[in-house]
Amino acid sequence: xxxxxxxxxxxxxxxxxxxxxxxxxxxxxxxxxxxxxxxxxxxxxxxxxxxxxxxxxxxxxxxxxxxxxxxxxxxxxxxxxxxxxxxxxxxxxxxxxxxxxxxxxxxxxxxxxxxxxxxxxxxxxxxxxxxxxxxxxxxxxxxxxxxxxxxxxxxxxxxxxxxxxxxxxxxxxxxxxxxxxxxxxxxxxxxxxxxxxxxxxxxxxxxxxxxxxxxxxxxxxxxxxxxxxxxxxxxxxxxxxxxxxxxxxxxxxxxxxxxxxxxxxxxxxxxxxxxxxxxxxxxxxxxxxxxxxxxxxxxxxxxxxxxxxxxxxxxxxxxxxxxxxxxxxxxxxxxxxxxxxxxxxxxxxxxxxxxxxxxxxxxxxxxxxxxxxxxxxxxxxxxxxxxxxxxxxxxxxxxxxxxxxxxxxxxxxxxxxxxxxxxxxxxxxxxxxxxxxxxxxxxxxxxxxxxxxxxxxxxxxxxxxxxxxxxxxxxxxxxxxxxxxxxxxxxxxxxxxxxxxxxxxxxxxxxxxxxxxxxxxxxxxxxxxxxxxxxxxxxxxxxxxxxxxxxxxxxxxxxxxxxxxxxxxxxxxxxx
RNA sequence: GCGCCUGUAGCUCAGCUGGAUAGAGCAACGGUUUUCUAAACCGUGGGUCAGGAGUUCGAAUCUCUUCAGGCGCGCCA
Numbered sequence: 001x002x003x004x005x006x007x008x009x010x011x012x013x014x015x016x017x018x019x020x021x022x023x024x025x026x027x028x029x030x031x032x033x034x035x036x037x038x039x040x041x042x043x044x045x046x047x048x049x050x051x052x053x054x055x056x057x058x059x060x061x062x063x064x065x066x067x068x069x070x071x072x073x074x075x076x077x078x079x080x081x082x083x084x085x086x087x088x089x090x091x092x093x094x095x096x097x098x099x100x101x102x103x104x105x106x107x108x109x110x111x112x113x114x115x116x117x118x119x120x121x122x123x124x125x126x127x128x129x130x131x132x133x134x135x136x137x138x139x140x141x142x143x144x145x146x147x148x149x150x151x152x153x154x155x156x157x158x159x160x161x162x163x164x165x166x167x168x169x170x171x172x173x174x175x176x177x178x179x180x181x182x183x184x185x186x187x188x189x190x191x192x193x194x195x196x197x198x199x200x201x202x203x204x205x206x207x208x209x210x211x212x213x214x215x216x217x218x219x220x221x222x223x224x225x226x227x228x229x230x231x232x233x234x235x236x237x238x239x240x241x242x243x244x245x246x247x248x249x250x251x252x253x254x255x256x257x258x259x260x261x262x263x264x265x266x267x268x269x270x271x272x273x274x275x276x277x278x279x280x281x282x283x284x285x286x287x288x289x290x291x292x293x294x295x296x297x298x299x300x301x302x303x304x305x306x307x308x309x310x311x312x313x314x315x316x317x318x319x320x321x322x323x324x325x326x327x328x329x330x331x332x333x334x335x336x337x338x339x340x341x342x343x344x345x346x347x348x349x350x351x352x353x354x355x356x357x358x359x360x361x362x363x364x365x366x367x368x369x370x371x372x373x374x375x376x377x378x379x380x381x382x383x384x385x386x387x388x389x390x391x392x393x394x395x396x397x398x399x400x401x402x403x404x405x406x407x408x409x410x411x412x413x414x415x416x417x418x419x420x421x422x423x424x425x426x427x428x429x430x431x432x433x434x435x436x437x438x439x440x441x442x443x444x445x446x447x448x449x450x451x452x453x454x455x456x457x458x459x460x461x462x463x464x465x466x467x468x469x470x471x472x473x474x475x476x477x478x479x480x481x482x483x484x485x486x487x488x489x490x491x492x493x494x495x496x497x498x499x500x501x502x503x504x505x506x507x508x509x510x511x512x513x514x515x516x517x518x519x520x521x522x523x524x525x526x527x528x529x530x531x532x533x534x535x536x537x538x539x540x541x542x543x544x545x546x547x548x549x550x551x552x553x554x555x556x557x558x559x560x561x562x563x564x565x566x567x568x569x570x571x572x573x574x575x576x
Numbered sequence: 577g578c579g580c581c582u583g584u585a586g587c588u589c590a591g592c593u594g595g596a597u598a599g600a601g602c603a604a605c606g607g608u609u610u611u612c613u614a615a616a617c618c619g620u621g622g623g624u625c626a627g628g629a630g631u632u633c634g635a636a637u638c639u640c641u642u643c644a645g646g647c648g649c650g651c652c653a
Contacts, residue, residue, distance in 0.1 A: 029593095030593090032595095041596080045596095047595065050595070050633085050634085051595095053633080054632085054633080060633085083596070084595080084596040085595075085596070085633070085634070086595090086633090087595080087596065130653075167653070170652090170653060171652080171653075172652095172653065233652095312651085313651090314651055316651095325578080325579075325649075326649095328651095329650090329651045330651095331651085332651040333651060334651080336651085338650095338651065338652090338653095339652070339653050343653095364580090364581080364647070364648090365647065365648065366648085366653095367579090367580055367581080367647075367648060368579075368580080368647090368648040368649055369648090370580090371579090391580090391581090393581090393646095393647090434589085435588095435589070435590090436590090438581070439581080439582070439589095440581095440582085440646075442588070442589095444588090447602090450615095455615070456600095456601065458615050459601085459615070459616090461615085462613080462615055462616075463616095465613075465615095466612085466613060466616085469612075469613060470612055470613095473612055474612085513593095517590085518590090520590095521589095521590055521591090521600080524590090524600070524601080525600080528600080528601095531616055531617065532616095532617070532618090534612085534616075534617085535608090535614095535616065535617040535618080536617080536618095538611065538612070539612060540611085540612045541611070541612075575613085576613075576615070
């Protein structure tokens with residue numbers, strides 16, 4: 001119906017309004033055809049006449065008077081009204097209204113207006129936490145978000161690939177290995193353990209799980225720990241150097257073992273969270289700068305040709321030429337690469353894989369990095385529009401009103417796994433997605449865990465479970481589930497059905513704007529409408545003539561709730 | 577100092593590609609169960625959409641500005 005009315009409006013614009021080409025274009029892009037928020041305004045409404053009145057310098061009412069007969073001609077349209085300042089409200093025949101639902105049900109993936117949307121190959125890179133420890137609740141938000149976006153975009157017909165970028169090459173991993181080494185050979189007692197090393201209990205666990213024959217004598221330990229710098233950062237770097245040099249075999253073993261262990265545990269946590277990646281991309285696979293044929297060397301060579309220069313012994317990317325605030329070092333004075341140089345090669349790799357769009361889900365503390373990477377992409381000859389960056393703010397965790405403290409280095413933090421064990425993956429995902437990603441989220445686990453009425457997650461699930469229950473009872477009493485509406489019968493569900501129809505537009509918008517929270521709010525609204533309906537009508541004791549349409553409506557609502565929940569990675573509950 | 581984000585009911589937030597009376601949950605108060613799951617529903621109270629100016633037929637929404645808060649500005653990752 002949307003497409004049909006929409007094309008009538010386009011015909012009207014082309015044939016009845018004498019507009020210049022640019023005016024016509026403006027009108028086509030600015031006018032809207034939307035489902036109404038209440039059936040008192042009909043089923044569909046358009047602001048076409050209001051927008052056109054500006055462009056055509058005509059009274060909106062006059063334009064409407066010309067438009068209305070064109071619409072009323074159509075057999076599916078019962079009535080057209082001019083309302084408010086110039087809205088045109090379209091009332092469908094009951095049959096046409098109900099047919100829309102059958103159509104939506106038959107083709108859940110065919111979206112209104114889908115002719116304009118081309119199916120793209122989209123890659124989403126998310127989580128990508130450094131493999132130096134377990135995922136914490138902040139990572140969980142990115143995981144829930146990226147995965148939901150993936151599901152929504154897939155539903156809209158795109159081909160989606162989920163990727164985790166593993167920073168397995170940098171200093172962070174050296175610190176991880178160093179921390180494990182120090183624990184394994186008991187170099188420090190707890191009070192003197194270096195401040196920059198990782199102290200979580202998992203470090204001890206890894207250390208104890210490694211099979212190494214050798215031990216360190218007290219004399220060896222003394223040499224290792226002799227006259228260390230007092231600064232925490234310098235201290236750890238010196239330790240790393242000494243261990244690498246003097247205990248290279250143990251070092252390599254520990255480094256590899258530690259990395260494997262942490263990555264494995266991250267994968268396990270994500271699996272439990274129902275987030276499955278199609279690809280794990282290792283930074284180390286880009287190779288070394290010292291290898292002239294490595295991917296990272298080739299990527300750097302490419303930008304060095306035209307967009308880089310040497311200064312103070314370092315190589316600088318002329319990123320200011322592409323909108324960055326300042327130029328950036330890509331090769332340090334000492335010849336090592338920077339974080340940006342690896343990222344540059346990584347983005348080149350991604351774009352060369354043929355994705356139409358790559359979406360980077362980053363922690364919002366990286367927002368200053370966006371211009372830099374955009375500049376890098378352009379310097380390599382790609383279009384920066386191919387990349388979208390979606391920032392995810394940290395989630396503050398509360399319990400009974402007080403903030404749960406989190407600090408990574410100290411090792412004392414609330415992990416994603418704890419959260420999942422505590423309230424389950426589905427409730428976690430629901431609350432993670434309940435607010436726009438790039439804004440602060442206060443997440444109260446007390447509420448999420450509770451059976452009380454302020455738990456929105458259960459409010460939605462309860463709506464679904466209630467419908468399942470009614471259906472079951474209806475079948476037990478000898479009813480059969482109807483597969484179509486009776487056009488002339490009970491219309492008490494029509495408002496509910498109108499809202500069910502809007503699901504496809506909500507999902508479309510959630511996908512286009514990368515905002516899964518729109519679906520959360522939609523779920524809340526349709527659940528509320530259902531609960532209201534449920535309390536106002538005795539379904540199982542309704543007259544037989546009414547029951548067909550009621551049950552049919554509930555089937556539609558149930559399926560809309562279930563499919564919306566699934567887009568968020570949440571399994572609908574059949575009973576509670 | 578520069579850049580990005582935020583400011584909507586007592587609290588937590590929707591609504592922001594301009595549109596019809598500004599919404600929801602919680603909290604407060606008062607109701608609803610011989611009947612399908614009361615984790616529900618109904619009702620009442622509660623708002624200068626931070627302040628100001630501008631654009632527009634029309635602004636919570638766009639522009640400018642002031643105030644308040646958060647974050648980012650490394651040859652860190």
